[in-house]
Amino acid sequence: MKLTHLSEQEIQRFAELGSNNTELNSHVAECQDCQLSVENYQSMFKAIEEAEVPIFDFDLADLVLAQLPLAKPQYAWLPALAASLSVIFSAALVFYYGSSILEISRGISPIWILIIVCPAVIITALQFFSVYQDYSKKFSILNEHNLAT
Amino acid sequence: MSNQNAYSLTDQQLVSQILAGDTKAYALLIKNTQGLVAQLTFKMIASPGDRKDLAQDVYLKVYKNLKSFKFQSKLSTWIGQITYNTCLHYLEKKKLVLLDAFLENDNEDPDVLESLQIKSQDVYQNDTEKLVFSRESAEILKMEIERLPPMQKLLITLYHQEELSYQEIVDITGLPEGTIKSHLFRARKTLKTNILTNYKREDL
Numbered sequence: 026m027k028l029t030h031l032s033e034q035e036i037q038r039f040a041e042l043g044s045n046n047t048e049l050n051s052h053v054a055e056c057q058d059c060q061l062s063v064e065n066y067q068s069m070f071k072a073i074e075e076a077e078v079p080i081f082d083f084d085l086a087d088l089v090l091a092q093l094p095l096a097k098p099q100y101a102w103l104p105a106l107a108a109s110l111s112v113i114f115s116a117a118l119v120f121y122y123g124s125s126i127l128e129i130s131r132g133i134s135p136i137w138i139l140i141i142v143c144p145a146v147i148i149t150a151l152q153f154f155s156v157y158q159d160y161s162k163k164f165s166i167l168n169e170h171n172l173a174t
Numbered sequence: 175m176s177n178q179n180a181y182s183l184t185d186q187q188l189v190s191q192i193l194a195g196d197t198k199a200y201a202l203l204i205k206n207t208q209g210l211v212a213q214l215t216f217k218m219i220a221s222p223g224d225r226k227d228l229a230q231d232v233y234l235k236v237y238k239n240l241k242s243f244k245f246q247s248k249l250s251t252w253i254g255q256i257t258y259n260t261c262l263h264y265l266e267k268k269k270l271v272l273l274d275a276f277l278e279n280d281n282e283d284p285d286v287l288e289s290l291q292i293k294s295q296d297v298y299q300n301d302t303e304k305l306v307f308s309r310e311s312a313e314i315l316k317m318e319i320e321r322l323p324p325m326q327k328l329l330i331t332l333y334h335q336e337e338l339s340y341q342e343i344v345d346i347t348g349l350p351e352g353t354i355k356s357h358l359f360r361a362r363k364t365l366k367t368n369i370l371t372n373y374k375r376e377d378l
Contacts, residue, residue, distance in 0.1 A: 072311070075312075079213060081229060086200075086204040089204060090201060
């Protein structure tokens with residue numbers, strides 16, 4: 026058994042991690058002073074761990090997100106490319122097969138033309154509406170940000 | 175991003191989602207790490223208004239530099255490092271006295287622990303009674319922690335409350351491990367001695 030008391034450093038280490046050293050273990054088991062010192066440290070460590078932690082009294086995430094630059098989608102150019110390609114493709118079709126298309130369309134009854142055209146117009150209108158909504162949302166975010174700054 | 179899996183995301187997954195423009199992932203990162211940022215700013219900065227500005231500044235810097243994060247440490251440790259440096263820079267700019275307290279003993283020899291060990295041979299004699307902390311005594315403990323020098327206060331918090339390893343504290347503060355250990359040793363000793371000296375058992 027260790028005959029002298031544990032140093033303060035040994036006591037702190039013992040209190041935190043315990044010990045594999047049989048001499049230290051048996052000393053602490055026998056010595057009331059060292060035992061008390063170890064227990065006091067352990068009690069203090071536990072109290073610190075359980076102590077109230079500081080928290081921000083504001084929503085940090087909201088404040089930070091409002092200041093972030095608007096995220097650009099990874100493939101932002103893809104819709105523009107698709108639109109351009111479809112316009113070029115349609116123009117080429119009309120240019121090369123315009124007369125044939127006219128002849129085919131003469132053969133189709135007006136009711137079939139309505140069935141094709143109406144959904145196309147509705148889909149296009151919905152898409153415009155969605156784009157307008159997105160634009161309005163971004164515009165109001167920008168306005169809020171400008172007011173905040 | 176579904177809420178179910180949100181908390182089980184690895185640092186890599188979280189970073190890649192943020193870089194792909196997912197702001198919800200960034201909000202999650204802020205929520206997961208703001209505890210450490212709060213601990214650091216509360217211990218280093220006295221003014222609540224400045225803490226608010228600095229905390230926002232930290233997360234704007236994190237967002238700006240996220241691409242350059244190399245995963246050499248935990249993401250939270252990296253954010254802690256940015257917070258620590260941002261607060262230090264702020265103190266330096268304001269020429270606050272607190273900075274001197276932070277930098278003192280910076281080049282401390284790790285052998286200082288040995289000398290402290292010798293000097294402290296008689297300290298155990300302070301333990302004249304058993305410390306029993308109650309819920310009510312939390313305020314006393316908090317007050318005594320606040321009375322510690324800034325660096326000691328910060329290290330007690332990071333090590334015992336945030337449960338960071340020595341290496342993580344080294345990464346955040348940039349201080350040598352020996353210096354951190356000796357500050358921590360002193361902080362614990364001072365805290366215990368002050369509580370035992372200033373309060374009777376009935377107070378705790």
